[in-house]
Amino acid sequence: MPYKNPEEQRASSKRWYDKKKQNKEWVKKRNLKNREWEEKNKDYVKERAKKYRELHREKLIEQSHQYYLKNKKKINDYRNNLHKKIRIEALEKLAYDKQLKCVRCGCVSINVLQVNHKTIKTKEIVDERLLRGIINGERDVEDFEILCGVCNWLHFFENIGNDRWIIKWSGELEA
Numbered sequence: 001m002p003y004k005n006p007e008e009q010r011a012s013s014k015r016w017y018d019k020k021k022q023n024k025e026w027v028k029k030r031n032l033k034n035r036e037w038e039e040k041n042k043d044y045v046k047e048r049a050k051k052y053r054e055l056h057r058e059k060l061i062e063q064s065h066q067y068y069l070k071n072k073k074k075i076n077d078y079r080n081n082l083h084k085k086i087r088i089e090a091l092e093k094l095a096y097d098k099q100l101k102c103v104r105c106g107c108v109s110i111n112v113l114q115v116n117h118k119t120i121k122t123k124e125i126v127d128e129r130l131l132r133g134i135i136n137g138e139r140d141v142e143d144f145e146i147l148c149g150v151c152n153w154l155h156f157f158e159n160i161g162n163d164r165w166i167i168k169w170s171g172e173l174e175a
C-alpha cells in the first residue's frame with residue numbers, strides 16, 4: 001500500500017529490508033545478482049563511483065581520517081609489517097651467499113639491516129618503490145649492498161670526510 005508521506009514510505013521500506021536481511025539465502029542471492037549487474041555495467045558503475053566521490057569528497061576524507069584514528073595501531077602495524085616484509089625480500093635479493101648480514105661489520109641483526117646505495121652521490125631515496133624494483137628485478141642489484149644502520153651512517157660520514165671510526169659487530173644477537 002502506498003504511503004502518503006515519504007518518511008512513512010522510507011520507514012516501511014526499512015522494515016521490509018530489515019526483515020529480508022535476516023534471510024541469509026536472500027542476501028546471498030541479492031549480492032550475486034548485484035555483482036552480475038555491476039559486471040555487465042562496469043562503465044556506469046565506475047562513473048557513478050567517481051561522481052559519488054566528487055560529490056562527497058570532504059565527507060569521505062573525514063570518514064577515512066576517523067577510521068585511521070580509530071584503527072591507528074592496526075593500520076600502522078600492518079604498514080610496518082608490510083614494509084619489513086618488503087625490506088627483507090629486497091635484502092634477500094642482495095644477499096649473494098644467502099646470508100643477510102652487513103657487508104662491512106658482519107652484523108646479522110635483521111631489524112637494523114638496510115639496503116644501501118653503493119654510491120652516495122645518488123640522491124635517490126631507498127623507499128618502498130625502489131625496494132620493489134629490486135625484488136621484481138627492475139633494478140640492478142650491483143648498485144646496492146646490505147649495510148647495518150650503523151655502517152650506513154659511517155658510509156654517509158666518510159663521504160663528507162669523517163671516517164675515524166671502526167665499527168665492530170659483537171656477534172651477539174639481541175634477545
Ligand SMILES: [Zn+2]
Binds near residue numbers: 104
Ligand atoms: Zn655494519
